[in-house]
Amino acid sequence: MSEPFMEIDHDIWNYGQPKLRSVGKITLPDVHGVLPFTGARNPTTISSTSHKVSLTYKTEANGWQPRIGLAESGAEVAVGEMALTTPGIYNVEFQPVRFPYRHPSGRSAWHTIDLRITFRSGLRRFIFVRNRDSLEKPWVREEIDAIAEAVPHHEAHEFAVVDGDSYSRPHRENLRRMHWLVAFEPDPASDRLVEAAIHDLKTLWRMSDLIPHLDLSPSRIFHSCMRLIAAKKLGANRDAVICHRSRIWRVEE
DSSP states (O other): OOOOOOOOOOSSSOOSOOOOOOOOBOOOOOOTTSBOOOOSSOOOBOOSSSOOEEEEEOOGGGTTOOEEEEESSHHHHHHHHHHHTSTTEEEEEESOOEEEEEOTTSOEEEEEOSEEEEETTSOEEEEEEEOHHHHTSHHHHHHHHHHHHTOOTTTOSEEEEEEGGGSOHHHHHHHHHHHHHHHHSOOHHHHHHHHHHHHHOTTOOBGGGGGGGSSSOHHHHHHHHHHHHHTTSEEEOTTSOOOTTOBEEEOOO
């Protein structure tokens, strides 16, 4: 016997899917050799509108052991990976602190900050990430001001707002690869050879120009170039996906 046909009552046609109950938060089990997520809020749910992201990352604060990070958007991850590939950063935390604030309407509300970046100097900075369209709305700016005013001083010294749209899709992909190569595939010997060749080669234009001058595989040269770009020792257009044909240039200190 065939299963009964479920008819969904709409005026003319089923233009949209029926609203289903949320399955709730996605909780990751313990991962061997990886430190767990320690944020104040788990942002990972099944969503058709936002891009939830999980990643592993390493910082000096964690003894360079991999830790799980959870983010509510690809923009949050991009900001975090930018910090993770920047020299002088001691720690990066995702969804680290939840605190109360007074909403402009007068009601009490709670906010979980997107990121906290800790510098080796001891400075701690809260990062609020939002897309450009949202940041241009006056009532959103009012709410951000209220959140900044309520930041617990013992949790952060500074509060910064970041436009998520300033990280284009190619830029995010470049950051993802650079972060992985810096944290999980370091190669100091290759980096030193490539950096020396960059400074010695007078005809440097594309990354592929380095290949005939180094006794290294093209993939190893590419990986070193990505690490040097992350360290700001080599320049490239981060808003185009970086490859062997990419234009590169020396960064003068």
